[in-house]
Amino acid sequence: MAKKKKYQKTPFEESAKEQMIALSDGSEIRVLSFTEVKKPREDITVFFIPGMFSIFPRWEPVVQALNENYPIYYVESREKITSKLVKKAKFDIPRHAMDLADTEKALGLDKKKYITISSSLAGASVLENHANKAMTPLGSILISPGVEFHFPRYALIILRIFPAFIIQMLKPFIRWLLGDVRVDKKNEPEQSAQYKRSITEADPRKMRKNILSIAHYNGWDNLPKIKDRLILIGATLDTVHESDFAHSIANALENCSYIDLGTNKAAHDTPLVELTGKFMLELSGKGPKLESELTRE
Numbered sequence: 689m690a691k692k693k694k695y696q697k698t699p700f701e702e703s704a705k706e707q708m709i710a711l712s713d714g715s716e717i718r719v720l721s722f723t724e725v726k727k728p729r730e731d732i733t734v735f736f737i738p739g740m741f742s743i744f745p746r747w748e749p750v751v752q753a754l755n756e757n758y759p760i761y762y763v764e765s766r767e768k769i770t771s772k773l774v775k776k777a778k779f780d781i782p783r784h785a786m787d788l789a790d791t792e793k794a795l796g797l798d799k800k801k802y803i804t805i806s807s808s809l810a811g812a813s814v815l816e817n818h819a820n821k822a823m824t825p826l827g828s829i830l831i832s833p834g835v836e837f838h839f840p841r842y843a844l845i846i847l848r849i850f851p852a853f854i855i856q857m858l859k860p861f862i863r864w865l866l867g868d869v870r871v872d873k874k875n876e877p878e879q880s881a882q883y884k885r886s887i888t889e890a891d892p893r894k895m896r897k898n899i900l901s902i903a904h905y906n907g908w909d910n911l912p913k914i915k916d917r918l919i920l921i922g923a924t925l926d927t928v929h930e931s932d933f934a935h936s937i938a939n940a941l942e943n944c945s946y947i948d949l950g951t952n953k954a955a956h957d958t959p960l961v962e963l964t965g966k967f968m969l970e971l972s973g974k975g976p977k978l979e980s981e982l983t984r985e
Contacts, residue, residue, distance in 0.1 A: 739808030779901035785816035819910035827917035835907035
């Protein structure tokens with residue numbers, strides 16, 4: 689009997705150059721490189737980091753559309769099933785941030801013009817690196833970034849008490865809780881389906897350690913240190929990521945424009961692609977500065 693694959697690849701994912709990047713703690717993370725560009729525009733590369741447990745199909749429409757004009761490096765963080773970790777690997781935000789800095793240098797992006805696009809957990813890592821000047825992007829687009837993470841207290845208790853094999857058994861409940869309860873399944877069916885699949889494919893050991901490691905993170909003190917050009921994307925109708933929370937982050941960042949794309953789907957589709965194109969024009973001096981939709985407090 690053939691061995692069942694741990695995760696499924698799409699044809700576009702198969703077309704990427706796949707490589708494992710060695711990190712400073714000896715672990716490795718997967719990077720998908722899409723460097724064949726059909727219609728090159730600004731000479732800027734995209735360093736793309738999806739959110740916690742996010743799977744490639746969720747972001748494929750955006751990556752594929754952007755790859756028409758820009759080289760893309762799609763970086764999977766260490767909690768993903770694709771990573772190869774050393775024993776006692778850390779999962780805190782400073783470690784995630786260090787992984788991104790290691791990857792930037794391994795890909796040679798520290799010597800090139802690039803932007804980052806990140807979501808949720810990855811946004812916390814990107815902000816950490818902006819604050820510490822550990823990476824050198826021209827600017828960053830952050831989709832509902834986290835500077836703290838609000839997990840239900842009962843979920844943290846369960847993760848602390850039960851070992852990974854029990855978490856594996858609880859996956860049906862987690863899929864229901866995240867995909868049917870937390871998400872507006874009627875209005876965001878794609879988000880619900882992808883969350884369920886991401887839980888199905890997640891490694892329970894990494895899931896458990898990652899959530900417990902970031903549960904008490906607080907990155908608010910980093911924000912006043914950041915002067916780099918940022919775009920923060922919110923989605924008012926997204927029931928998982930709170931819009932007021934995103935507003936507070938944007939207001940705490942000196943050189944940040946807040947733009948509301950309305951829905952989680954829009955933040956994973958054509959509106960994000962179009963916004964990225966406008967940001968590229970701004971950064972290359974060919975277009976106006978993107979104005980914030982928030983009034984500074």
